[in-house]
Amino acid sequence: MSPPLRALFLLALGLGLSGTLNPKDPNTCSFWESFTTTTKESHSRPFSLLPSEPCDRPWESPHTCPRPTVVYRTVYRQVVKTEHRMRLQCCRGFYESSGACVPLCARECVHGRCVAPNQCQCVQDWRGDDCSSACALGVWGPQCDKPCNCGNSSSCDPKSGACSCPSGLRPPHCFRPCSPGRYGPACQFSCQCHGAPCDPQTGACLCPPERTGPSCEVSCSQDSVGFSCPSTPPCQNxxxxxxxxxxxxxxxxxxxxxxxxxxxxxxxxxxxxxxxxxxxxxxxxxxxxxxxxxxxxxxxxxxxxCPVGRFGQDCAETCDCATGARCFPANGACLCEHGFTGDRCAERLCPDGLYGLSCQMPCTCDPEHSLK
Known part of the structure; x- marks a missing residue:
């Protein structure tokens, strides 16, 4: 590959050009890109065509003097327009590899592979967020010599020592069960029982003798022996x-x-x-x-x-930006093109006749000719 072609290839690779991405890839996202085009616009301008013969004595007979003739002529001007086009890029948390968008883990999965953004799948006998620890269950630290301070045989993170409490046990050290009315991992769920406690691990309702059902919602009949409850499956929801x-x-x-x-x-x-x-x-x-x-x-x-001109939740809001500017799709803030500023991008930064990032580029327009 010649040096110019190689440089162009490396530039395209660095820019992540969307031409190589498959729009059907579930991890490919779209965005809108602005670009400028230069066109010529025509419009008609009036010109005065002076009479070929002067009026020598207008004070004697002014009505006989020939009047100037107004003619219209097409003139052209060069106009720079801002337009938008849809491009493709890998969604957040993914990067392009061989034309596909693959998950990105900020930290290398040392003994495993990246299966989702910042999520490693470790091979056997390796642990930790980046699969770099060979500590056995119950110990942690760089030398795997610190015992986990976790109750009920709970495991801990091999690098930080933080306990991973199983369902029914309360963090941070997994020594105590969930408080009454709570259950599940980290005791984060509320029991769905009608005035009855539940199992802190599974959430199964512990019904009193006179009630039954998944949520203790079924009443039992009473006879001389005691309560007779119908057989109900334990499934909730x-x-x-x-x-x-x-x-x-x-x-x-x-x-x-x-x-x-x-x-x-x-x-x-x-x-x-x-x-x-x-x-x-x-x-x-x-x-x-x-x-x-x-x-x-x-x-x-x-x-x-969001399409150009729309923003907000479900893209339901309309942007209020000057012509040629688009708005930030999340909150509607205007994204000004070079040479413009202000809340609506309606204020020019450059004086008339200049444009560009530093206002150093002179505007180029076709000369306009008038009739004499």
């Missing part, structure tokens, strides 16, 4: 009990043995088995998987920047 498995098949948005755990962030659907694919800060609905886009973005996966 509409789950269907699978006797062969001894657990529940959960509806969209729920997981766990009795469907008491909401889907963690990034997952949705039945048993939380589907992975969300929302970009640019969009949040995934844990029931349907639909993306709720952050302000400034749209599309089924929030891959598209």
């Amino acid at each position: 509409g789950g269907v009990f699978q006797a062969s498995r001894g657990s529940c098949s959960c509806p969209p948005g729920w997981m766990g043995t009795i469907c008491s755990l909401p889907c963690p962030e990034g997952f949705y659907g039945p048993n939380c088995s589907q992975e969300c694919r929302c970009h640019n800060g969009g949040l995934c609905d844990r029931f349907t998987g639909q993306c709720h886009c952050a302000p400034g973005y749209t599309g089924d996966r929030c891959r598209e920047e």
Whole structure:
């Protein structure tokens, strides 16, 4: 490859030109780019055509003097216009490699691979955010010589020693169970029982003798022997009990043995088995998987920047910028082109006849000719 071609190739690679990206790649996002074009515009101008013979004695007979004739002539001027075009780039958290957008981990996955933005999948016997620690469970530190100060056989982070409490135990050290009325990982969920406590691990309701059902919502009949309760499956939130498995098949948005755990962030659907694919800060609905886009973005996966002239949540707001300027898609702030300033980009920075970043470029216009 010749030096000029090599330099051009390296420049294109450094700029990340979108021509090599596949728009069907789920990790490819679009954005709007401004560019300028120079065109010639025509318009008509009036000119006065003086009479060929002068009027020698206008004071004697002014009405006989020939009058100037007004004619129109087409003139041209050079106009610089700002236009916009859609370009492609890898979504936030991804980078281009061989024409595809692959996840980016800010820290190298030493003994593993990057499977999602800043998320490593470690090979066996390696731990930590970057898969660089060979510490066994129960110890941490650079030399793996510090015991985890975590109760109930809980593990800890091999670098920081922070405890990872299993469901039902309260952070930071996992010594105490969840307080009454709470359950789940880090005790973050509230029991869904009608006036009854729940199991701190699973959220299963611990019903009193006179009530039964997944949420203690079914009343039991009473006879001389005591309360007689109907047989009810333990599944919460509409789950269907699978006797062969001894657990529940959960509806969209729920997981766990009795469907008491909401889907963690990034997952949705039945048993939380589907992975969300929302970009640019969009949040995934844990029931349907639909993306709720952050302000400034749209599309089924929030891959598209708001069209030019629109901004805000669901791109529902209209920009209020001077002609030729576009606005920041998140909040509507005007993005001024070189040579303009102000809240609406309506104020010129350069004096008449000059333009450019430092106002050093003279405007070039075709000369206008008049009739004599």
